[in-house]
Amino acid sequence: MKKRTDQFYLVREDMLSEAMLKTIKAKMLLENGKFNKINEVVKEVDLSRSAFYKYKDGIFPFHTMVKEKIITLSIHLEDRSGALSKLLSLIAQTGANVLTINQTIPLQGRATITLSIETAAMTADVTVLLGKIEELDAVVKVELIGSGA
Template sequence: MTSRKPFYLVREDMLTEAMEKTLAAKELLRSGKVKKINEAVHHVGLSRSAFYKYKDGIFPFHTMVKEKIITLSIILVDRSGSLSQLLGKVAETGANVLTINQTIPLQGRAHMTLTIDMSPMKLDLNELMEVLEKLEAVEKVELVGTGS
């Protein structure tokens, strides 16, 4: 089990140029002005490697405050009741499951993505992820994205 990395609030003028360009590229993609990552990074003058380095770790403050829909990537041990146990724990937190996608188990493991609405929850994101990682059937939990 990995420890959760904390989030920090950083003033815009403290960001590196690559971080600022990553945010600009993400906004181009979000808005639909460009369709592909290659187009976005080229438009803002950023390398693809820098974009991939920062894309999952930097978010505009307003999106983190208002977004309550998250998608988690979960590696689940393939045994009877694993999914039921996981969904039961999510329900206990008060979260609302919006979508579930699960692969066919291979080598005793299934990969799933779970999109949930966190707005009714009392826990924060890190607490939710820790609760899920403590389940015996869960090997790994990662945040894939936020948004509706």
């Protein structure tokens, strides 16, 4: 018998099997209240009950894994006037609350910003926030380096 591990991997959606993707869809339909019974939801997504039960406790959308209230980001930012201000404005627009900011002295035109952010009041998923941050002109790199309650 295989030993169960609690090790997690981040896998791109197109790498998942069809049964795994249907399991995620079925779980979302159950969570949203569109269906109350597993028999109904597996029929809706064209998935066997055995496949649903096989994957239901082991596959989760990324946003549910980082749904804790506090996340820590590391952001490499170009040393430009107003860059930090734009970053903080963007975070505020999502409903997140900045708890701490640490910034290195800019070297070779870049600074590293470490932000602790409370996400409880956010209007979107953390993945949406990360995407918006990456789109800012002065942002070179964004990493989620921690999450917790």
